Amino acid sequence: MVTARGTLVAGIALGWTLAAHAEPPSSTDRQARAWAASCAACHGTDGHTLGAEVPRLAGRDPEQIYRALIEFKNGQRPAATVMHQHAKGYADEELRRIAQTFSRTERKP
Template structure:
């Protein structure tokens, strides 16, 4: 009985350690995100600091943000216009596209958190 419990715990731990599959399709997302490129960049690394860099961002964060723009919970007329035209699948595809890009240019929180010494 003890080995069955140990095996169950091991299986559960393994299942939790495997990354979740992407909800959307990155290739479809790239096509759907063309209108996003002007501000956020085709590679998701916006040059202008007023626009968020989306490369490497969490999919669920992008989907949630798009839903909030669409509903008006986030107040941005430009994003509301774009997000208002997206279906759930469109949002998932776009989020997957940006999530799979290299986010190496994203800023870290180093020196922004109280107590950082460097």
């Protein structure tokens, strides 16, 4: 026989279990951060480019980054590098998440 107290205890236990497995808000998109890490070879760690030839991504407007990625993906933006190939490897929503990741990175001088 299940009592009200037993149901309450089970509900609390389930709630704690679910909360323990939820990602904290500050790291809500670890997958996008992993995807964005592959950009470091050209765009620098966390989007902080060291050279002038490659655009700095850190702290930029996410829509601006996203539009550029979509244009590379669709062949609307010429690529002197491999950007068109990289962009084609991601779904549009994944590109949006990558853009959000770079936009949240503090821009260093």
